[in-house]
Amino acid sequence: MIRLYDTIEPNVIDEELLKLAVEEQGPQEEAGQVAKQEGINFKDVRSLQLDFQNILRIDNLWQFENLRKLQLDNNIIERIDGLDSLVNLVWLDLSFNNIETIEGLDNLINLEDLSLFSNRISKMDAMDTLVKLQVFSIGNNMIDNLLNVIYLRRFPELRSLNLAGNPVCENEDYKLFVTAYLGDLVYLDFRLIDAHTREAGFAKYQYSIYELKHRENQMQYKLEEEKANIAELEKHKAAYVEYLNGSYLFDNLYSDDTEAAKLAYLPGVPELLETYKTKFVSICQNIFDYGLIQQEKRTAEVDLFYECLGEALSDNRDLGLKTINEFEKKHVKMLHDIRNANELQVVDAKMSECAEEISHLFDILMTYEMQLVEQLEESINNFERNIIDMVGTFVENVQGLMAQCRDLENHHHEKLLEISINTLEKIVKSEFDEDLPDDVRALFSDKDTVVNAVGASHDIHLLKIDNREDELITNVSNWCSGIVDKVHTDEHNRNRKRVKEINQYIDHLQNELDNLDFGDLLD
Template structure:
């Protein structure tokens, strides 16, 4: 018999190799023959053995989405890749290959057992996503720095580690270092870590580990803070008021405004600008606070709707089940009567009666479904009106607050223009004694230049305010439309599915009744 690994030239993982491997490793004899005849569905395969195949590159495994165990040891693989779709993989053996770098494992979030034994790896890294890793074998590689071990501290479920055969094992402090820095480790190099070794390691490295824990805690605290910030921002985005809880919008007015930066040198403008900023930020905060409140109201409205929807569906399912159960008793009685009768005419009559009962069941189930459709249509329409009204009120109030921002900008523009014209008049009359940068003084060559500069600044500010208002209104309106559309589409899909179920069930009953063998009944 020719085995899979009877090959000399470098091999590739192609369709033929995969089919042969699955067939050899799958059920044999009669069950195996059936599987071959019906075809092999790779997406259902749980375990795959491709050892001793002289495989150079991992490829064509994307169909094995349910794979839990993959054996690729004793090949000539140089690079870890092609595993992206194997998200359900729990056990992976890549030992006895030519791998130099750990990579390509990012999607294997369920991996618990990983063997990279006997390769050419010099560094342990790029495994951050393996959060469930429990067993890790990386012996007989080229790891020569004990600090590599510290990387493994992030794997909180790691209990068994094999490093035997690496240069670091020659260090006399190897075992003490590993047991001290990996306190949850139970087995090292296939041997149980004894209490004495652990105590010696803890004593020797207690101070350095204390400092390491302190740094790790700082990193963790910073990470949690960043995650909290991201979560809070997502909450603000869900309310469509992100970056309105502070000076963000105001600062954006001036971020690209070159003329405003020049005009800020004029006497009285800094104070004017500060007053403008205070009032502007206050309005933005009002929009922000109002937006969060309205978001909670929208969420509550959606939650209440789905609670009502589920309640109606549950009641309808209960009634439908009761109809089926009641019918089943009648149906069973009919079948019993038919099977125990020798009278062809009587049987024929009973079968007709039974068919009528099936028809009545169909009518009752369809009536229940139509009642549900009417009930849900009213519920959905009420929800649609409520959510549209809520969004409409929200938009209207936001527009009013944004109008206040524009009023502030207009007022600021008028004051700034007034200061600028006064400054121009003083410069013309040689009554202006303040020192101004050359580019600022150049603005006051004539009135048109001053007016244009102030006007350009004003236009930029209004555009920023308008754009932020448009974004908010567009986003919340789009959400409203998408939410309402989804509710209608989901109900349409549910109704179609339910009608199909009723028809299939009734057809099944009628077919079983029609296929009853009269010859058997008369025996």
């Protein structure tokens, strides 16, 4: 595809081009002149037309975060990029360009109408996030395989599709295939799909579609299952007990323990190991169950605190607004009386009275704020004590349960060492008849080697138990200190902001009073 302006110097989307485009497409009367004088805020632009600009690369559009319609047709664009910030885009026209690959659309989750007409695209993909897509025009490209159509089944809102001008349209079953596989499509190549074509397409491909739907349902089930598992894991992480509901920690003890794998060949060790695993996993499950219960209690405590906080802030705000409204009714009358006073003495008296009322309002609002600060300080201190106590109790109980895991490990170690020494004695006395692999038999060359092997395995297990305990305690302690610090910081910032608001409001009232115009009275 070659256009006359392809030989012109390629253009770039720079600040000047964007300003010019916005000005030309904006209001041309008085409002347009004002916009030019005061400057254009690209964030306010909803529609942008950049067609026939000989643009080679999309760039500098990040400021148009509220853009809904973008026209980039009839340029020489080779790649779709630079659109990541346009999350509110609904309509995008990239027709008549040199695009070969669909890409760079991931963030356009609100896109409803997309035109890639007359480019060099041979495959439809990389549009998974465009779940709201309704109209898709990709005619006059290089798509030659009907299977591309199946990709479009993931867009439930798609109602209009244009593929005209692609090699795939030369297939005699083109219309029947598209109609059958895209059952909700209303328009194909800008023509309404008639009932006869729809029925014929379904009849021809019904069995293939049944099989496809079955596979899609299976994939959807797996996807939903994966999402559910991820959500469940996030819940476990929030309780700091992830992977403690099962044999994960136990299996992890042995994941890189080569000595334990060798010792497992000894008679009696598999049974010993199975008993150890059963008891160990049971303790881990207790930690897991206890962790979820404690997480629910912590969440309830946090929710209750913020609920009470919201009520206190709301009550204080309502009280302040009521006081200000009552003051302003009285204040308007006082200003009116001052402006209409006939004598300077009266003016001075009323101004003094008004100034006193303003000062009194300041005292009342600051009193409300101080009362709120005291109320919130008490609530925050209670919340802090409760959270710290809850986390402290949780940590203490977890440490107790982890101690049980270590006790089990110590007991298992003693039994394993006993079996290993007995095996060594039998081997020395030539009383051991079991067949052992060469690397296992090499452990029993002397007592030190046996003891070191069993001890190395034991040390690995204890270290992993300690590390998991430290991880849990560190994470929940960090959460505790983090949420307490945030509560104190938020309250400090709220208080400073409120005091500033009060002072600004009082300053405004006082300035308004000081700058009253008394007209003829002062003349």
